[in-house]
Amino acid sequence: MIPRTIERVGGTICFIDQTLLPQRLEIVECTDIERLARAIRRLEVRGAPALGIAGAYGVALAAIQSEEEDLDAFLAEVSAAAASLRGTRPTAVNLGWGIDRVLAAVRGAGSIEAGKEAAVKGADAVAREDEETCRRIGANGAALLPENARVLTHCNAGALACATWGTALGVIRSAVEGGKTVSVTACETRPLLQGARLTAWELAAEKIPVRVITDATAAFLMRRGEIDCVVVGADRITDDAVFNKIGTYMHAVCARHHGIPFYVAAPLSTFDPGRSETDVTIEERGRDEVAAFNGKQTVPDGVGCTNYAFDATPLDLVSGIITEIGVLLPPYDPMPRLRHI
Numbered sequence: 001m002i003p004r005t006i007e008r009v010g011g012t013i014c015f016i017d018q019t020l021l022p023q024r025l026e027i028v029e030c031t032d033i034e035r036l037a038r039a040i041r042r043l044e045v046r047g048a049p050a051l052g053i054a055g056a057y058g059v060a061l062a063a064i065q066s067e068e069e070d071l072d073a074f075l076a077e078v079s080a081a082a083a084s085l086r087g088t089r090p091t092a093v094n095l096g097w098g099i100d101r102v103l104a105a106v107r108g109a110g111s112i113e114a115g116k117e118a119a120v121k122g123a124d125a126v127a128r129e130d131e132e133t134c135r136r137i138g139a140n141g142a143a144l145l146p147e148n149a150r151v152l153t154h155c156n157a158g159a160l161a162c163a164t165w166g167t168a169l170g171v172i173r174s175a176v177e178g179g180k181t182v183s184v185t186a187c188e189t190r191p192l193l194q195g196a197r198l199t200a201w202e203l204a205a206e207k208i209p210v211r212v213i214t215d216a217t218a219a220f221l222m223r224r225g226e227i228d229c230v231v232v233g234a235d236r237i238t239d240d241a242v243f244n245k246i247g248t249y250m251h252a253v254c255a256r257h258h259g260i261p262f263y264v265a266a267p268l269s270t271f272d273p274g275r276s277e278t279d280v281t282i283e284e285r286g287r288d289e290v291a292a293f294n295g296k297q298t299v300p301d302g303v304g305c306t307n308y309a310f311d312a313t314p315l316d317l318v319s320g321i322i323t324e325i326g327v328l329l330p331p332y333d334p335m336p337r338l339r340h341i
């Protein structure tokens with residue numbers, strides 16, 4: 001069984017350092033906000049729901065560690081810590097959602113002691129609800145898969161992107177648990193290889209058939225009739241688009257061209273109602289992630305690289321959005337006003 005991706009043990013946040021997988025499974029014990037911020041920036045902790053949990057626990061950590069005795073000073077200190085975490089990654093809406101949920105509990109508590117207690121309780125609730133939510137998403141999505149499903153997925157929307165179970169991989173786990181035969185084609189997902197390193201690791205550990213392909217192979221397999229459906233995660237869902245790992249849009253276009261269902265699995269906490277694609281900052285990461293591979297230079301000095309971490313898929317390419325309350329089907333206009341749970 002894969003350990004929980006991120007959890008609280010007393011006053012310590014414990015998380016899997018995903019940059020070391022698949023070679024090494026190491027748990028980081030974190031009691032420092034800046035260390036947590038660095039872990040998020042480095043994708044030691046990654047994946048929208050897991051970022052929500054990390055943000056929530058980061059605010060709780062700041063609250064319980066504060067030595068302020070004045071309420072306003074305490075609130076200012078916790079708010080500053082929240083701001084430092086919020087700025088680590090701009091695209092996944094869950095990070096801000098987890099931060100805001102615990103910050104609201106602290107601000108509404110009325111005293112420092114009550115604020116500390118509310119912070120821990122609130123963050124634990126975010127983590128606990130995530131597991132329940134992923135299992136409901138899994139059950140709702142499993143019903144969409146054929147009895148013998150050949151599923152393509154991109155990046156890692158598995159247990160490692162959540163507290164456990166996963167969203168897109170949660171659909172696959174629930175389908176297998178329900179007796180369906182599922183084989184997974186995992187796109188390696190350049191440049192950080194979340195598909196090759198993480199999705200393949202998760203599924204192989206649970207003996208769910210999985211093969212890894214280069215991202216560019218996906219369309220060819222669709223054309224050859226080897227893919228029954230695509231199931232991916234999401235980092236933010238606006239009224240007109242799904243934001244997910246770079247390459248998702250490419251798969252959506254190809255799936256539509258080949259008449260293959262393209263599903264997005266995401267909790268309500270990933271929805272960003274009232275906002276559109278043009279309102280969202282797409283994270284751009286450093287040149288080094290593209291210009292070298294395994295420490296070996298691949299791009300000549302002086303040649304530029306563009307390294308978007310996410311892209312936007314228009315909702316008209318999405319066959320269904322699998323959530324914990326059911327599957328949203330097109331047309332999505334207007335997008336139901338889904339409340340953040």
Ligand SMILES: CSC[C@H]1O[C@H](OP(=O)(O)O)[C@H](O)[C@@H]1O
Binds near residue numbers: 046049156161162246
């Ligand atoms: C279950 S959401 C997972 C989502 O997060 C990933 O991005 P990153 O690895 O950069 O955190 C990717 O977009 C996945 O679909």
